[in-house]
Amino acid sequence: MVQRLDYLKESPSQTAGPYVHIGTNPNWVEITGVWKEDLGLVLVGPETQGERILIEGIVTDGAGAPVRDALIEIWQADAEGLHNSPAETRGRFDPNFVGWARQPVAEADGSFRFETVRPGQVPYPDGRMQAPHITVWIVARGINTGLHTRLYFADEAEANAKDPLLLRIPEPARRETLVARRSERDGMPVFTFDIRIQGANETVFLDM
Amino acid sequence: MSNSYFQRDRDWHPPALTPTYKTSVLRSPRHALLSLPTTLSEETGPVFGHDILGPLDNDLIRNFAKDGAEAIGQRIVVYGRVLDETNRPVPGALVEFWQANAGGRYRHKKESYLAALDPNFGGCGRAITDAEGRYEFRTVKPGAYPWPNGVNDWRPAHIHFSVFGNAFAQRLITQMYFEGDPMIWQCPIVMTIPDRAAVERLVAGLDRNATIPMDSLAYKFDIVLRGRRSTLFENRPEGN
Numbered sequence: 001m002v003q004r005l006d007y008l009k010e011s012p013s014q015t016a017g018p019y020v021h022i023g024t025n026p027n028w029v030e031i032t033g034v035w036k037e038d039l040g041l042v043l044v045g046p047e048t049q050g051e052r053i054l055i056e057g058i059v060t061d062g063a064g065a066p067v068r069d070a071l072i073e074i075w076q077a078d079a080e081g082l083h084n085s086p087a088e089t090r091g092r093f094d095p096n097f098v099g100w101a102r103q104p105v106a107e108a109d110g111s112f113r114f115e116t117v118r119p120g121q122v123p124y125p126d127g128r129m130q131a132p133h134i135t136v137w138i139v140a141r142g143i144n145t146g147l148h149t150r151l152y153f154a155d156e157a158e159a160n161a162k163d164p165l166l167l168r169i170p171e172p173a174r175r176e177t178l179v180a181r182r183s184e185r186d187g188m189p190v191f192t193f194d195i196r197i198q199g200a201n202e203t204v205f206l207d208m
Numbered sequence: 209m210s211n212s213y214f215q216r217d218r219d220w221h222p223p224a225l226t227p228t229y230k231t232s233v234l235r236s237p238r239h240a241l242l243s244l245p246t247t248l249s250e251e252t253g254p255v256f257g258h259d260i261l262g263p264l265d266n267d268l269i270r271n272f273a274k275d276g277a278e279a280i281g282q283r284i285v286v287y288g289r290v291l292d293e294t295n296r297p298v299p300g301a302l303v304e305f306w307q308a309n310a311g312g313r314y315r316h317k318k319e320s321y322l323a324a325l326d327p328n329f330g331g332c333g334r335a336i337t338d339a340e341g342r343y344e345f346r347t348v349k350p351g352a353y354p355w356p357n358g359v360n361d362w363r364p365a366h367i368h369f370s371v372f373g374n375a376f377a378q379r380l381i382t383q384m385y386f387e388g389d390p391m392i393w394q395c396p397i398v399m400t401i402p403d404r405a406a407v408e409r410l411v412a413g414l415d416r417n418a419t420i421p422m423d424s425l426a427y428k429f430d431i432v433l434r435g436r437r438s439t440l441f442e443n444r445p446e447g448n
Contacts, residue, residue, distance in 0.1 A: 008293050008432045012406040013221045014383040015229075015397060016368070019316045023306030023332050023370055029316050031330045034271045035262055062234035069318075075253065075376045085252035087211075087375060100254035122248050125212065135249055139381055142231030144222035144400050146381060150249075165244060174239070197235050207216060207241035208250050208377065 013146065016139035020071050021104050028104055040073070040102040043116045047096040050079025050117030054190045055151065055180065058110045059138060062198030066110025070140040073102040074114055074151075076133075081120025118153070118189075124164040131159035131166065138195060148206045151193045154182045169204055177203045212246045213377040213434045214293055222400035229396045230357055250377040251436075256302040258336055265334050268307075268347035272330030279329035281310025281348025283424040286384070286412065289341040290371060293435030297341025298378075303431070304334045304370040305345065312351030312363075321353050346424065349386070357396055364391035364398065371431055378433040385411045386427065 021029045025038040044052060055074070059067040077083050082093040084100075093099075097117065105112045121129045134151040152160055160166055160179065169175040180191035195203050224236035264271035269279045286305075290298040308314045308331065311323035315331050335343040350365050366383045373379070385392045385407075392398055392411065401407050409432070418426035 006295055007435065008291060008295050009220060009406070009409065010216065010293055010434050011380060011382050011409055011432045012401050013380060014368075014400075014410070015232075016370070016381045017383075018318060019306065019314045020368070020370075020381070022314060022316055022330075023304045023334075023368055026306075026330065026332045031272065031315055031332060034330050034332055035260075035265060035334075039256070039260070062236075062238075065234075067235065073379075075249070077249070083248065083252035085255060085374075087252045088248070090248075098254060124247055125245055130247065130249070133249065135376055137376070137379060140235065142229070142233075142235035144224060144226060144229070144232060144236075146379065147237070165242070168242060168244060198238055202237055202239055204239070205237050205241050207218065207243040208246050 013144060015141060015144050016071060016146070018069050018141040020139060024071060024102065025104055040100055043098065043101045043114060045096055048117055049094045049097070052188055053116060053118050054185070054188055055114040055116060055134065055193060056190060057112060057180075057193040057195060059105055059112070059195045060110065060197065064199065066105075067140050067197065068105065068107050068110050070105045070110065070138055071102060072105060072112050073100065073137045074116070075100050075135040075137075076116065077119040077122050079117050079120055081122050121159065126164075128162070128164055129159070131156050131163035133163075136193070136195070138197075143197075147197065148208065149195065149203055150178055150206065151191070152179045153191060154179050155189075173201070174204055177201055211251055212437050213251065213375060214437065215243070216434065220403060220406050222402070226400040229400050232400070246375075246377045251375045253372060253374060253376040253378065255300065256336060256372065261334065261336060266343075266345035268329065268331065268333045268345065271333060273328035277328045279309065279348050280326050281329075283346070284349050285344060285346050285418065285420065285424050285426040286367065286429055287342070287344035287418065287426065288412075288429040288431065290337045290343065290373070290431045290433060291341055292373070292378070292433050297337070297339070298373050298433055299337055299339045299341055300374070301337040301341070301343075301433075302334065302372040303337065303343045304332070305367050306332045307347065307350040307367040308353055310348045310351050312353030323351065323353065352391055361396055362391060362394070364389045364395050369431065371433065373433040375436075380431070380433060382431070383410060384429045387411055387414045
């Protein structure tokens with residue numbers, strides 16, 4: 001016998017189920033009056049520093065059908081690469097940017113859309129810089145443990161080419177699943193990030 | 209690496225593909241996950257202040273009820289702590305919970321079960337843990353309900369939990385079950401978890417000492433989030 005290590009085991013995950021919105025976005029499912037506003041609806045205010053961008057996409061399943069009941073959360077650094085979090089020790093983050101948002105995808109087509117700012121760069125543990133990216137987390141009925149991925153930006157090719165995470169993906173086609181395509185609408189950059197849970201061009205999901 | 213979070217034990221969590229829970233078949237990645245140490249992007253996370261909370265946010269018996277009314281059902285208190293794998297409390301954690309009513313019916317536009325809606329029950333609540341990681345709320349015990357999977361599958365009584373710790377790496381959604389319910393062991397969603405000992409971590413114990421006499425039963429449900437590495441002799445360029 002040896003001395004016991006005093007670790008606890010993480011609580012096992014269970015699916016968020018079809019009614020996750022009751023807990024996360026009650027007003028969206030017409031449970032009104034419990035709290036005034038669902039959390040995480042707006043990322044950017046007039047005082048927020050940085051380049052305004054739109055993130056858009058759809059979530060699809062292994063049959064290519066939209067996952068109409070998914071819930072998406074994003075988490076990111078501010079325009080200078082600093083997080084609005086007590087664990088951020090490198091400097092003072094933009095007080096007008098929370099960096100976290102969530103929304104149910106549209107029931108009609110599984111689409112989502114976030115208005116945010118382009119994040120700055122965040123270091124990898126060994127000191128190399130990571131390319132600008134946004135953490136993306138997807139839960140839904142049928143997903144037993146929330147799926148974690150990252151959005152990178154197509155117009156950051158130079159930084160992407162040196163990104164420690166992207167470099168760990170050997171197949172270029174799989175790497176591309178994390179790079180959002182750029183277009184423009186009314187002068188604003190729009191980044192399209194489709195999340196394919198399974199099948200052709202399946203998104204790379206992370207265990208981090 | 210010095211502040212990285214412990215790797216998730218993927219054999220302890222349910223796998224993505226669990227054919228007895230049919231919806232998982234098309235909603236499970238086929239490629240292996242890409243495993244990497246956490247970076248600052250995962251070691252940070254949003255903070256929610258107590259100022260977001262209203263006085264009834266953790267009282268599901270009254271937070272949707274008409275003036276003076278209360279939800280119908282077995283009155284219970286659910287309480288516990290949010291801890292990490294190193295057995296330290298996680299203060300300031302936002303805990304969100306949602307559930308069916310006492311008859312097993314959710315208040316949701318897509319819900320079709322014939323059990324009656326309770327006009328005084330919404331089914332959602334939230335709390336933020338205190339300095340010792342404690343949270344509590346009051347509700348009615350949810351009912352079991354049938355769902356389309358097999359022709360006669362039933363969910364055991366359960367409450368859904370969403371938890372934000374100090375880092376996005378700790379983000380977790382899970383479900384709480386009730387001590388002594390034989391239906392736990394017949395549920396295809398529970399059974400996505402391979403290890404019986406892991407399922408038992410999701411079963412809240414009836415705590416007679418915490419009941420409110422002549423009012424409510426009490427169940428204790430502790431939640432464990434991922435732990436963080438803190439090795440004394442590690443090279444820490446950024447300081448301790």
